[in-house]
Amino acid sequence: MLGVLLILSSAIFFPGITAKVKARLGGRKMPHLFQPLFDVVRQFKKRTIYSPVTSIIFKMAPIIYFASVLVAIMLIPLGEQKGLISFDGDFVFFAYILALGRFMMIIGAMDTGSGFEGMGANREAFYALLVEPAFFILMGSMALFTGFPSFSDLYSNMHINTNLSYITGIAAIYVLMYTAMVENSRLPVDDPKTHLELTMIHEVMILDNSGFDLSLMYIASWLKFAVFGALISNFLIYTSWSIYIQIIVFYLIQFVFAVVVGMLESFRARNKMDKNPQWILMLSAISIVIFLTTLIITQKIILN
Amino acid sequence: MDILTCKILILLTLVVFVIPKNYHYLWGLMLHIGLITISSIWAIQSLFFSDLTLSKAFMPLMGHALFLEIDKLSAYFILVVNFTALTGIIYAKSYLEPYFKVKTKSEMALHFFSFLWLHISMLLVLMFRDALAFLIAWELMALSSFVLVIFESDKKETIKIGIQYLIQMHIGFVFILFAFLWAHTQAGAVFSFDGLFSYFETHNPLGLFVLFFVGFGIKAGFIPFHSWLPHAHPAAPSHVSGVMSGVMIKMGIFGILRVLTYIHHDFFYIGLLILSVSMISGILGVSMAIVQHDFKKLLAYHSIENIGIIGIGIGLGVIGMAVHIPVLTVLGFAGALLHVLNHSLFKSLLFYTAGSVYQQTKTRNIEKLGGLIKKMPVTALFFLLGSLAICGLPPFNGFISEFLIYSGIFKSLQPGGLFTDIILLFSFIGLVLIGGLAVFCFTKVFSIIFLGTPRSEKVSEAVEVDASMIMPDYMIGFMIVAIGILPSIFIYPLSMVVSQFSNDIILINQMIPILNKVGVISGIFIGLIGLLWILRAWQQRKHDVSQSATWGCAYTGADPALHQYTATSYAGNFIQLSNKIVNVNKDAIEFQESEIFPQEKAFETHSSDIFEDHLILKPVQKMLKWFERFAVFQTGRIQHYLLYALVFLIVIFVLTLLNWI
Structure with a gap:
């Protein structure tokens, strides 16, 4: 329960911090910390516009997408605190429920009958398919390392201090961070600030959403960031610490993550669209290296 | 008594040739229900109420008595076959109605007769142990399905496909026959499945297993033995494709499983063989599905993919036996067996709904469709249900079987050795890729067929199909959701079947609390969706809803149908990455330099199957x-x-x- 509350609360700050960092580095006046929140509140007060081409799918999509992210949050543990629901193989459920949300998003975008949205939907489907193995290989390595196939057991049995495990830890954080960027369609695969429909992914999929639906989409993307932030922070939180320290460290890591995302988005250029597949596959390659390293740590590969 | 009824039912199939055309369907339905009742009673008896193999003397054959033997493996498959046969015959009523006007009486009678015999022969394949009787039943299955495939025999193409199908089935038949003969002559054992036991006890099983695997694999559609499948399924009428893809190809899986029950040593290479062939089938099957324009052909390639997933489960199960990790064995087999049921459900659902679309629009080319959800809302939603289930997404049944296989993999990573771990790594990467590609494919096919603006006038005349064509959708849909949300009630029968392969059934019972939690969280998920729906309705009552055209960069005059993404463009970036496999060729008339006033141009893409080539x-x-x-x-x-x-x-x-x- 605690994990869910922490993720929800940190998600409120996340977009504000990122926006502030980006404005600061771009030399602009910084927006209010809660500006993204104000925008969403305004969206809630607006009417919804539907295209006559759309059907019930378009109305279902944002809701199922949002619900899928909420359910995913319930599975995330914090230190020794289990997620709201925890079972063996919950990370498989985690990945698949997010995939369900994505499925609905994609067909929701296709429902508008717009060429732009088709393009975005197609890219979303394609990149998601490429990034998915990375997450599974990472989880597989952890299951191999700890012998436990559930989120909370994975994390609470992770901390054995060998030099190699630090290296894999860093690599894992790298992979998780960029997985979050791909999942949320941010730099370097997609630039949410671009102003041309042809080059967008996520933003172009929600061109025709408005009002309640649009605000759900925004909140879902913050939540997704916070979820991946929580996954990363679980790597760094020691279960031996007292619960208050754990909470503080959790917020700290979420803060650092938000700042890093802001910095990345300020300094990095977007990949060329047709180079994206290769770049995304690199994440899987790194995960395979992590898996092999784990085989060494667990002494299944014996090095002389 | 029941055997006598059974024989009478089989004889009564002939009556269909003499009764008037109007009664054909009713007669067929009655006989199907009779067969389903009897065989299901046997199956349920064997599965739940007895530990022994149910054995019934059927008839004398070559001087000795021929028995119908139903163990738990057969019983499980019998139930799967019966359910799909039932939905198939219900669906057939309205689907065949247009054909009743153009086909002669004997043609229709032959169709119903073959459909009955396909059902009967599948049941017999599952029950015969004697090799000769088994082969006869296997041959009957091939022949009856051949007649069903060439139902639309006025098209020349259909006959060609039918003959190709018949030839390939017979190549498979030869392999199986040869395998039986080999075991018979080498070990001097009885000419039946039970005779394999003595062969496998004294010989290395790999060689004989490969023969069986090829023979049964042609039926199951493993790559590279699959090339009949993408042709035969589209050519057949939809209720037949549903039954063929849903259950008939599973007879191949049944054969492989049956042979495996007699092997007790030297598993490793057998497991590796099954696993690697299945991985190739799974990944290539779905990749080739993505580039298809004919939606029934696309579904046929998905059958190959799902056979691959089943095979991955079986392969892992066998490897688990070889390396002595019982949890891998139990969960691998359980996942594979559940996927047999699941695939028969969602694939028949998809073929039935696709058949309804075909009946209404008279085209199978998805590039000519679009916007059908407005004309056929129920069909569209059931197609969506089938798509979500086939992608293995929660809270539907496909997720549960894949989840079982994943659980087996992740639980065995630590106990496994280096080589096992690497195999496991490849298998879960394979499963993830298959899942991702399936999502890619079904977002494409669903949105191109049902969403957006109609792409041709064929759509405009479509209306929602008859209630009798929708009824099977409800039956299957109910099962799909039931398995997805209450998976643990299906675990008990599964554990009974898995007990044929492993004694550690306790391991599968340990999955019950886990699956219950999956059910709970799925319930929460559905509750959340409901809650959000109500919330939005409330918000939208306060702040009204209005309509406005889709954003098109302020260009409003253009034809909206032409401005949509097409199936070809949706598959475009995937084709770039994988054209070596999917083999898409472009035919285009290029611009000439001297052309000042350009002539009309044409452009088309088509893919060919490299294995078939x-x-x-x-x-x-x-x-x-x-x-x-x-x-x-x-x-x-x-x-x-x-x-x-x-x-x-x-x-x-x-x-x-x-x-x-």
């Missing part, structure tokens, strides 16, 4: 070319032919003279 078409062409050389002898002059006869006689004479023959 290289394994069947090219060798056959080479062979034909080689045979053509003999054509020089065929001069058409009687003098030459007489000369050949003379030469032949002389050769024979000389050879006898030299005592060579």
Whole structure:
């Protein structure tokens, strides 16, 4: 329960911090910390516009997408605190429920009958398919390392201090961070600030959403960031610490993550669209290296 | 008593040829229900109420009694077959209605007769242990499905496909026959499945298993033995495709599982063989599905993919036996067996809904469709349900079977050795890729067929289909959701079947609390969706809803149908990455330099199956070319032919003279 509350609360700050960092580095006046929140509140007060081409799918999509992210949050543990629901193989459920949300998003975008949205939907489907193995290989390595196939057991049995495990830890954080960027369609695969429909992914999929639906989409993307932030922070939180320290460290890591995302988005250029597949596959390659390293740590590969 | 009824039912199938056309369907339905009732009673008896194999004397064959033997493995498959046969025959009523007007009485009678016999032969395949009887039933299955495939025989293409199907089935038949004979002659055992036991006890099982695997694999549609499948499924009427893809190809899986029950040592390479072939089938099957434009062909390729997933489960199960990790064995087999049921559900659902679309629009080309959800809302939603389930997404049934396999993999990573771990790594990467590709494919096919603006006038005449074509959708849909949300009630029968392969059934019962939690969280998920829906309704009552055209960069005059993404463009970036496999070729008329006023241009893409090209078409062409050389002898002059006869006689004479023959 605690994990869910922490993720929800940190998600409120996340977009504000990122926006502030980006404005600061771009030399602009910084927006209010809660500006993204104000925008969403305004969206809630607006009417919804539907295209006559759309059907019930378009109305279902944002809701199922949002619900899928909420359910995913319930599975995330914090230190020794289990997620709201925890079972063996919950990370498989985690990945698949997010995939369900994505499925609905994609067909929701296709429902508008717009060429732009088709393009975005197609890219979303394609990149998601490429990034998915990375997450599974990472989880597989952890299951191999700890012998436990559930989120909370994975994390609470992770901390054995060998030099190699630090290296894999860093690599894992790298992979998780960029997985979050791909999942949320941010730099370097997609630039949410671009102003041309042809080059967008996520933003172009929600061109025709408005009002309640649009605000759900925004909140879902913050939540997704916070979820991946929580996954990363679980790597760094020691279960031996007292619960208050754990909470503080959790917020700290979420803060650092938000700042890093802001910095990345300020300094990095977007990949060329047709180079994206290769770049995304690199994440899987790194995960395979992590898996092999784990085989060494667990002494299944014996090095002389 | 029940055997007698069974025999009478089988004989009564002949009556369909003499009764009037109007009663054909009713007669067929009645007999199907009779068969389903009897065989399901046997199956349920065997699965739940007895530990022994149910054995019933059926008839004498070649001087000894032939038994129907139903163990838990057969019982499980019988139930799967019966459910799909039932939905198939219900669906057939309205689907066949247009054909009743154009087809003659005997054609329709033959169709129903073959459909009945497909059902009967599948049941017999599951129950016969005697090799001869099994092979006869196997052959009947091939023949009856052949007749069903060529139902639309007025199209020349259909006949060609049918013959190709028949030939490939017989190649498989030869492999199985040869395997039985080999075991029979080598070990001197009885000519039946039970005879394999003594062969496997004394010999290395790999060689014989490969023979069986090829024979059964052709039926199951493993790559590279699959090339009949993408042709036969689209050619057949939809209720037949549903049954063929849903259950008939599973007979191949059943055969493989049946053979595996007799093997007790040297598992490792067998497991590795099954696993690697299945991985290739899974990944390539779905990749080739993505580039198809014919939606029934696309579904056929998805059958190959799902056979791959089933095979991954079986392969992992066998490897688990080899390396002594019981949890891998139990969960691998359980996942595979559940996926057999699941695939029969969602694939028949998809074929039925696709058939409804075909009936209404008369086209199978998805590029000509679009916006059908407005015309056929129920069909569309059931197609969506099937798509979500086939992608393995929660809270539907496909997720549960994949989840079982994943659980097996992740639980065995730590106990496994280096080699096992690497195998496991590849298998879960394979499963993830298959899942991702399936999502890619079904977002494409669902949105191109049902969403957006109609792409041709074919859509405009479509209306929602009859209630009798929708009823099977509800039946299947109910099962899909039930397995997805209450998976643990299906675990008990599964554990009964898995007990044929492993004694550690306790391991699967440990999955029950986990699956219950999956059910709970799925319930929460559905609750959340409901809650959000109400919330939005409330918000939208306060702040009204209005309509406005889709954003098109402020260009409003253009034809909205032309401005949509097409299936080809949706598959575009995937094709770039994988054209070596999917083999998409473009045919285009290019611009000429001298062309000042451009003429009309054409552009089309088509894909071909590289396995079919290289394994069947090219060798056959080479062979034909080689045979053509003999054509020089065929001069058409009687003098030459007489000369050949003379030469032949002389050769024979000389050879006898030299005592060579």
